[in-house]
Amino acid sequence: MLNVLVPLTELITYILFSILIGHVALQFVSPEKKPSIYISRRFLLSCVLGIILFTFGPLLQVVAYFGGSVGVAQTLFSVLFTFEIGKAWIAIVWCSILLWLAIYLESSKYIQAVLLFLMVLSIGYASHVASLSFWTGFTSHTVHFLAVTLWAGILIQVSWFSKDSTNWDRFLRWFTPFAVSCMIVILISGVIVMLFVIDFKDYVNAWVLPYGQMLLFKHISIIPLLVFAFINGILVRRMRKTPTFDPRLWVKAESICLVIIFFFTGVLGTLSPPHDIDQTVKSEGAVNWVTNLLGSSIKIPVNLEIIGSSQGIVSFIFGVLFLIMIVLSFYKKKTPVLAVFLVISFIISTYLGLMTSVALE
Structure with missing residues (x-):
């Protein structure tokens, strides 16, 4: 059961992070350089809560692995407070709560960006490569995750949540080189992560x-x-x-390829x-x-x-x-x-x- 459930939680985590990062990133782009986008505040708040829920998937796998010997409750406590993956999840929970409040109160885009970045850092901190070589693994995984979710997030926003294709040519003028840059970063950081x-x-x-x-x-x-x-x-x-x-429609197809x-x-x-x-x-x-x-x-x-x-x-x-x-x-x-x-x-x-x-x- 967990062999199916945990990969599903990882997939949804990537999608939720992409939606939120794309939403915040496009707030820094002037309206004349992007399509008109509408995404409800309730949906964004649900995405934040979803991150708290679905990032718990990997912890569930660890608890299930060790829980049989010392008990589930004791194992969960140990994983949360002594394992890096548990500490990272606690950091994600606190940042998610603050991000939920920031979105609900429509606070500064800079605050939202900082909180999301801290959550991305937590993902990198809990990664396997970070446990092998902390600074190199932590940096490469964080950069890889951020570049992927930035690219995918903007694609998801403009394809699934835009009202029309106005300003599309102006959007492509900056997004095309941006996407190329993201791909270069993704390939380099991906190779570094793989070589670990x-x-x-x-x-x-x-x-x-x-x-x-x-x-x-x-x-x-x-x-x-x-x-x-x-x-x-x-x-x-x-x-x-x-x-x-x-x-x-074609950007939607590209986003499905990313999924x-x-x-x-x-x-x-x-x-x-x-x-x-x-x-x-x-x-x-x-x-x-x-x-x-x-x-x-x-x-x-x-x-x-x-x-x-x-x-x-x-x-x-x-x-x-x-x-x-x-x-x-x-x-x-x-x-x-x-x-x-x-x-x-x-x-x-x-x-x-x-x-x-x-x-x-």
């Missing part, structure tokens, strides 16, 4: 483990997100001349990081479907090699075609729902292409 867990030389070997599989899915899903960013940042300017064209990445990230947060792949395989075992795809059992030491295969090449070709069809569906003015379907098809096709191109040595 997996060395580059072990990246392929990690595919035999659940953590490596989710990391692979996450990295694959970034590619169609870049295609959407290209469409919504550059190609959309040419379509603006069409009176019936609504760019918000897919959030899902894989949420699952990653609940899995054991494979610092030693051979030891992790020995203690936890390999992923069953990987064993089936490879056609043989996983032996220690794990040594996966990319060898290429006809099935893999065909799958990669289909993956490239799916990306091209995303762009074509935009030019042909098809529904963005089709583009989301093509994104999922690309992820599956590219994943199968990679998994059928490796072999145990």
